[in-house]
Amino acid sequence: MANYEFGAGIxxxxxFVDRYASxxxxxxxxxxxxxxxxxxxxxxxxxxxxYPFAGEGVTVEKVRETLQKxxxxxxxxxxxxxxxxxxxxxxxxxxxxxxxxxxxxxxKAIEVAHELDAKYVKFWPGQDGxxxxxxxxxxxxxDYSVAGIREVAQSDPSMQFAIEYKEKEPRNHMxxxxxxxxxxxxxxxxxxxxxxxxxxxxxxxxxETPAEVVQLLARRGKLVSVEVNDNWREWDDDxxxxxxxxxxxxxxxxxxRKINWQGPxxxxxxxxxxxxxxxxxxxxxxxxxxxxxxxxxDLSALTAxxxxxxxxxxxxxxxxxxLGVKLLRK
Numbered sequence: 350m351a352n353y354e355f356g357a358g359i360x361x362x363x364x365f366v367d368r369y370a371s372x373x374x375x376x377x378x379x380x381x382x383x384x385x386x387x388x389x390x391x392x393x394x395x396x397x398x399x400y401p402f403a404g405e406g407v408t409v410e411k412v413r414e415t416l417q418k419x420x421x422x423x424x425x426x427x428x429x430x431x432x433x434x435x436x437x438x439x440x441x442x443x444x445x446x447x448x449x450x451x452x453x454x455x456x457k458a459i460e461v462a463h464e465l466d467a468k469y470v471k472f473w474p475g476q477d478g479x480x481x482x483x484x485x486x487x488x489x490x491x492d493y494s495v496a497g498i499r500e501v502a503q504s505d506p507s508m509q510f511a512i513e514y515k516e517k518e519p520r521n522h523m524x525x526x527x528x529x530x531x532x533x534x535x536x537x538x539x540x541x542x543x544x545x546x547x548x549x550x551x552x553x554x555x556x557e558t559p560a561e562v563v564q565l566l567a568r569r570g571k572l573v574s575v576e577v578n579d580n581w582r583e584w585d586d587d588x589x590x591x592x593x594x595x596x597x598x599x600x601x602x603x604x605x606r607k608i609n610w611q612g613p614x615x616x617x618x619x620x621x622x623x624x625x626x627x628x629x630x631x632x633x634x635x636x637x638x639x640x641x642x643x644x645x646x647d648l649s650a651l652t653a654x655x656x657x658x659x660x661x662x663x664x665x666x667x668x669x670x671x672l673g674v675k676l677l678r679k
Contacts, residue, residue: 350641351606355633356395356424357616358576362386363403365621374621379404381415388419390629395424395613397471400461409464416465423465424613425511425574428458431475431519440497441477441490441524448497455501459508469509469573471546472498478520491534494524499538506542511573513546516555518585527555528562532569544573548617549601550580550587559597560604567608575610576617577601577632587619590632591639596667602639646670 362383365374378386380402387393402412416422430439430451437443439451451474458470477494479485502510512535514525525531528545535543545566552559566572579593580586591598605614614636620628646666654662665676 350637350644351610353605353610353636353640354394354613355392355616355636356397356613357387357390357393357618357629358397358427359383359387359399361616361618361620361629362625365619367621377403380407380412384412384415384419384421386626387629388421389626390633392633393421393629395422395615397425397427397615398423398465398467399427399429400458401429409461413465423462423467424615425469425471426458426462426465426467427471427473428454430454431473435476438477438493439474441474441485441493448493452497452500455498456504459501459505462508469511470501471511471513471574473513473515474524475515475519477524478517478522478526480521490524491537495534495537498534498543499540502538502540502543506540508542509573510543511546512543513548513551513576514555515548515551515585528552528557528566532566532571535571544571546574546576547572548576548578549590549598550576550578550585550617553582553594553597554580554585556582558600560600563601563604563610564608567610572608574612574615575605576615577636578616578618587617589618589620589628589635590616591635595671598635599639599642599667599671602636603643606640606643642670 359380363378364376380398381404384396387396435442435447435451440448442448442451455470462470512525512531514527514531515523516526517523525534531545547559547563547566549559552562563572563575577590579588579590579598581593616629616632618628618632651663651666654666669676
């Protein structure tokens with residue numbers, strides 16, 4: 350059984366808003382309060398922290414002090430390049446001044462990452478893309494996005510950067526929409542310090558197979574981080590791990606073993622109506638249980654079935670382990 354370290358996106362412990370409950374599902378939660386709430390989970394050792402910080406008067410120094418007090422470290426810094434200011438895009442905004450502010454915020458996030466000893470700066474350009482046919486020149490969007498992230502990455506070759514892709518929401522068509530498209534954009538950037546965050550929910554939402562994609566990114570040397578959740582594949586529901594796709598979740602954990610994943614596993618969940626501390630514990634304990642199940646599967650028999658591409662034998666081996674019964678006995 351693997352001994353994974355666990356973390357989370359700090360937003361999991363903050364305030365949730367959607368277009369219906371525009372007054373939010375709870376009171377505002379500062380960055381400092383969210384760190385303290387994450388510590389209540391018991392398993393969480395690191396956080397992906399948004400910048401600018403939430404809460405009045407929250408400074409880098411106060412964040413560092415709270416992290417030290419709780420025994421949690423900063424794993425990543427994610428700049429807010431998807432808020433109202435960037436409603437028409439951050440790196441792809443038609444206004445050059447707004448594009449410049451997004452680039453400058455990315456560079457500021459580097460400073461914060463160094464001050465908090467974070468491992469990487471993450472980009473989730475949620476507003477970059479388009480909504481309507483003929484709305485934009487697609488290759489211009491490509492050039493803007495590639496050039497913007499390239500400039501931030503080149504400003505500090507010592508810092509690792511990572512892009513979290515997603516098919517849509519808030520834009521109907523987000524620029525970084527799939528693993529393959531993001532790999533192509535990184536190739537065009539021509540830099541060595543930009544990789545990808547694989548979010549299992551985003552991968553499933555994009556009709557990918559997360560276990561396949563995580564191995565592809567690892568083979569390409571571009572897998573920076575892993576984030577986990579679940580959804581119904583029609584929207585980015587950010588549910589607890591294994592809530593809907595338990596077999597695919599098991600396959601993903603199996604894939605992490607195959608690539609010998611040594612980094613932390615981060616939760617990216619939005620428990621709108623649930624207790625975030627309990628939701629985090631449930632996901633982490635589910636991952637641990639799934640990893641334990643792998644020790645009960647006859648992996649040599651599974652490999653033999655895969656070598657033959659024998660779907661039914663592979664299913665039998667996995668389902669017998671999941672269900673605890675013998676199948677195909679006749």
